[in-house]
Amino acid sequence: MGLFTKFVYLLGVRKKEVNVLVVGLNNSGKSTVVNHFKNEEERVSEIVPTVGFSVERFQNQNLAFTAFDMSGHGRYRDLWEHYYKDCHGIIFVVDSSDRLRLVVVKEELDLLLQHPDICNRKLPILFFANKMDCKDALSSVKIAAGLGLDKIMDKPWHIAASNALTGEGLQEGVEWLTQQIRDVILSKN
Amino acid sequence: MSAFKRDKKEEEDGGGNPFQNIEKTTVLQEARVFNDTTINNRKCTHILTKLLYLLNQGEQLGTKEATDVFFSMTKLFQSKDVILRRMVYLGIKELSSIADDVIIVTSSLTKDMTGKEDLYRAAAIRALCSITDATMLQSIERYMKQAIVDRNSAVSSAALVSSLHMTKLAPEVVKRWVNEAQEAVNSDNIMVQYHALGLLYHIRKTDRLAVTKLVAKLTRMSLKSPYAVCMLIRITAKLLEEEDSGNDSPLFEFIESCLRHKSEMVVYEAAHAIVNLKRTTSRELAPAISVLQLFCGSPKPTLRFAAVRTLNQVAISHPAAVTACNLDLENLITDANRSIATLAITTLLKTGAESSVDRLMKQIASFVSEISDEFKVVVVQAIRALALKFPRKHSVLMNFLSAMLRDEGGLEYKASIADTIITIIEDNPEAKEAGLAHLCEFIEDCEHTSLAVRILHLLGKEGPRTKQPSRCIRFIYNRVILENPTVRAAAVSAMAQFGATCPDLLENIQVLLARCQMDSDDEVRDRATYYSSILGQQDKSLYNNYILETLQVSIPSLERSLKEYTQSPSDQPFDIKTVPIATIPTREETELEKHKAEGMIISNGPAKPAVVSREENFAEKLSAIPGIAELGPLFKSSDVVELTESETEYFVRCIKHCFTNHVVLQFDCLNTLSDQLLEEVRVQLDPSEGYSVLKEIPCPKLPYNETGTTYVVLRFPENDLPNSVGTFGAVLKFIVKDCDPNTGLPDTDEGYDDEYMLEDLEITLGDQIQKINKANWAAAWDEAAPLCVEMEDTYSLSSMSTLEEAVKNIIQFLGLQPAERSDKVPEGKTTHTLLLAGMFRGGIDILVRAKLALADGVTMQLTVRSTDGDVAELITSTVG
C-alpha cells in the first residue's frame, strides 16, 4: 500500500465501496432508476429490457455504489439469489400502475425475504413505488399495504413514490439508503 | 530478452512452469475472492489465469463447480480493469458449455460490445456468441447486425466470425444478416473482407444458383484481401468440380488468372486448386506446375514446403507433370528442413524409375530417425505406392519397413507400417511369406494392443495357408504367455484358425488351448473352451460356421436387437436372421479412404464410432412411418436412382428398400420452382405383373427449395420369383398452388392438379441381394454341395472386351460380394474364376462361381448354389 493511499485510508477520506442489488419484476423500471443515478455524461439514452444483469456504478455522498441491476423477467428471477450474499442493501422497484401483478410482486418479495442469505441479516431495503405519474398508479401507502411491508420487523425498510423518467422521488430514497448503509458500516467498525 | 533466456533455462530444469503444481480444488477455493466487495484486480487476474490453465490442461469441472465459479466470475464485471475484463471474457467462453444459466451475462456483454471502450468490444462479441442459444439470438440480433458493419475492423471481424459459429444453432436467423455481410465484403480491411466472404458463402452455400451469382460478381470485382481471394478460389474450384462445363469456363479462367496475382499466397492457392481439379488436363496443368516449380527454389521454407507437399499429393494422379520438376526436387533432398526433404524424396519415389529406388531409400534411411512420426507416415505411404508399382522390389522395401517397425514410434506410425505390409502381402503373393514373418517378429515387442490384435487376426487368417504354418504358431503362443488379456484372447482365436484349417496341427493346438483354459482372464478361458470343444467335434461344417467365418451381422444392430429382445420377452427364440447384415465397404471406398490420407500431414483425430450400416440408418427412419414397421426387418437399401434430370423443375430420386416380402420405394422430391407450393405430392406407379401396391404415403407439403419424401409400399409377387424383377412406369402427381416467390405464401387457397412424367423404375436382382463376406469361400462351397440346389449355365458376354470389365459388371449386376480377392484379375491372364457370396431376401444363402475366359468377348460359365432352387434359377435366368 502506497504512502498516500495509507494516509487517505487512515483519515477515512477514501470512498467506501458498497454493493446494492436492484430487483423487481420486468418492466418495473429498474434500469431506468439506476440510469438516473449515474452522472449525466454516463447515462444511456435508450433503455432495453435487461437480459441477466448489468453492473452500474454511481455515487451518493461519499459512498461509491456498485449496483447489480437484475433482469426481472420470469426466466431470470431464479438467478437473483446468486447475488444476495455480498450485497449491502436492496432496491426493490415496483410498477405501481401494474395492479394485476402486485400479487406476483408479493410472492417474489416473500421468497427473497425467506432466502437463507437474506433472512438473518439486517439488510436495508428501499422500495420504489415507481411510475407514480401513470394515471391508474396506486399510492405508496397502498403498495406498502398490498405487499405487507408492516410485517418486516428485522430489517430497516422505506418506501418512496417515484417517477424514474423525471427522477422525482429517487433522491429522497437513495439518501435514506445511504444513511442506513453508513450506519451499518459504522456500527461494524 | 534476458528474462526470456532465464525462462528457457528454467524450463529445461523443469522448474519453469509456475502453474505446474496448482490444483483444482485450491483454485476454486481461491476464486471465492471474486465475491469480495472490493475487487483486487491483480489477484483476480492471476486466479483466473490459473483457472484457464487448468481447463486448458483438460481438467474437468462438474456442472455445480462450474456454475458456482461462473457466477462468482460475473461479479468481476464491476471492475474497470481492462486486463481483468478480458480474462473474464475468456473465462466465460471456457465455462459457457459447462455451467448453467450462462445467459446471465448477456446484458453485461451487449453493454461492452456497444460501449465506448474499444478494447472490450470485439472480445465481448466472441464471448456473447458462446453463451447465446437459439432462443436468445433474437434479442441480440440488432447488435450483431450493427457490429458486422462497424467501422472498427476488429469489431466487424469478431461479429462476422461469431455469426458463422452461430449458423450452427440458428441458421435461419443468421441468414437474415446477409445484407450486412454483403456490405462488409466491400470493406477495405483485409481480414473483414475475408471473414465477410466466409459468412456470405456459408449462408448461401446450399443454394447453387446463389453461389454461382456470388462467384460471378466477386471474380469480376478484384478483391483487395489476399485471404478473400484464396477463399474465392476454393469456392470457385468447388463449383467447377460440381459443374460439368469445360475448362474454358470463366470460372477456370479466374483461377488461372490468379496464377499471376501479386500475392504469393494467392498464386499458391490457385496452383493448388488447378492441380487438384479432377478434370485438369496436361495443358492447363503446365502453368500451375511451373509456379510450384518456381516455389521449390524459393528462399522461404514455407513456400518450398507448400510446393513440394502439393507435388507430393498429385504425384500419383499426374506423374508426368511432376516428373518435370525432378531436378528441383533432387535439390530439396538435402534441404535443411527435414520435412521438405522427406516430401521431396517421397515424391521422387512415387514418380521415379525402378532403378532409382535403391538410391533414394538409402538417402531416406540416413535421416529417417530425425524426422517426426507424421513425416515417417508420409515415407511409409510412399513405400506402399512404390511396392504396388514395382512388385519386384518387395524385398528391399519390406526390409526397410521391418527396420522401421523396430524403431520407436507412436501407434499411428506403427499402424501405417503394418497396414503397408498387409497391403503388400495382399497384393503380391511372393511377398506373403516374408511379410508374415516380419509381422510375427513385430508382435514380439509391440506395445500397442490394438495393433497386436489386428496382426494376430491376420496371422490367423493367412498363417494356415503358408508353407510352414507351424512356424507362426510359436510366435502366437508366446503372446498367450506374455501379454495382456486382450492380446491373449486374440492369440487364442488365431490359434484356433490353425486348428480348423490344418488337420496335422490339430493335436498340438488342442494341447495349447487346454493350457489356455487355465488362464486368469475370463475372456481368454471362454474362448479357449469354446474353440477347444468345437475342434473336438471333428466336423468340418462346424469349423466353417463357428471358427473360420466370423459373424456377418452389423454389431451395433445386433446389440440393439438383443436389447429389444430382452426388454420385451417372448416365447420365440431370438432369430439372428432378423439382424441387418454388416455393410462391406467396396474396394473403391477403401481405396478412397487410403487416398485421402495420402500425403496428408494431419492426424485423423479421434477414432470414429462403429460404422452403422446404411440399412440401420434407414431402418430407424422407416420404422417411424406407420405401416412400414409391420413389414419386419429391413433387408437391403439400394443406391440412389435418379428419376429426372438434375436440372429440371422437380428433381426426384428413389431409394428401394427391400424387406422379406415387400419393397418400400422412397421418393425424395425437390421443388425447384420458387413460384409454386406443391401439396399432396405422391408417385403413381404402374407396377409390373404380380406386384401389388399396398399403400401410398404422400408428402403433404413441398415448398420451394425443400426436399420432401413420399413412399409407396408394394408386395413382391407371391410365389412367383421370376416376376420379382421388373420395370415400373412412374408419374409424379401433386396439387400446385401458385405463390409469391419472395414470401413463399400461396396467392389463393385454390390449387390445381398437375403431374410430371418420371423415368421408369427397375427392381433388379441386386436390389434383393445383400453382400456377404466369406473368408473361406472354398470351404463354404464344398459344404454347400450336399445341401444346396445347383444351377449351371454358359453365357457369351460379347459386349465385354476385358476380363476386368466383365468381373466388374457381374459383381454390380448380381450385388454379391467377391471372395478371396477374386475380383482382382492378375495381369496378362486370359482366364479367371470369380467367387461370390451373398444372401437373398428371406435369409437364403447364395454362392456363385463364375469361370471366365477371354476370346472374342468373354465367355462365362456360371454355377450357382443356393438353399432355394427358385433363387438359383432366378439368378441363372436373369443373367442371360
Ligand SMILES: Nc1nc2c(ncn2[C@@H]2O[C@H](COP(=O)(O)OP(=O)(O)OP(=O)(O)O)[C@@H](O)[C@H]2O)c(=O)[nH]1
Ligand atoms: N411512465 C413511466 N414509465 C417508466 C417509468 N420508469 C420506467 N418507465 C418505462 O418502463 C419501461 C421499462 O423500464 P426498464 O427500466 O427497462 O425496466 P426494468 O425493470 O429494468 O425491466 P427488465 O430489465 O426487463 O427487468 C421503459 O419503457 C421505461 O421508459 C416511470 O416512472 N414512469
Ligand SMILES: [Mg+2]
Ligand atoms: Mg432492466
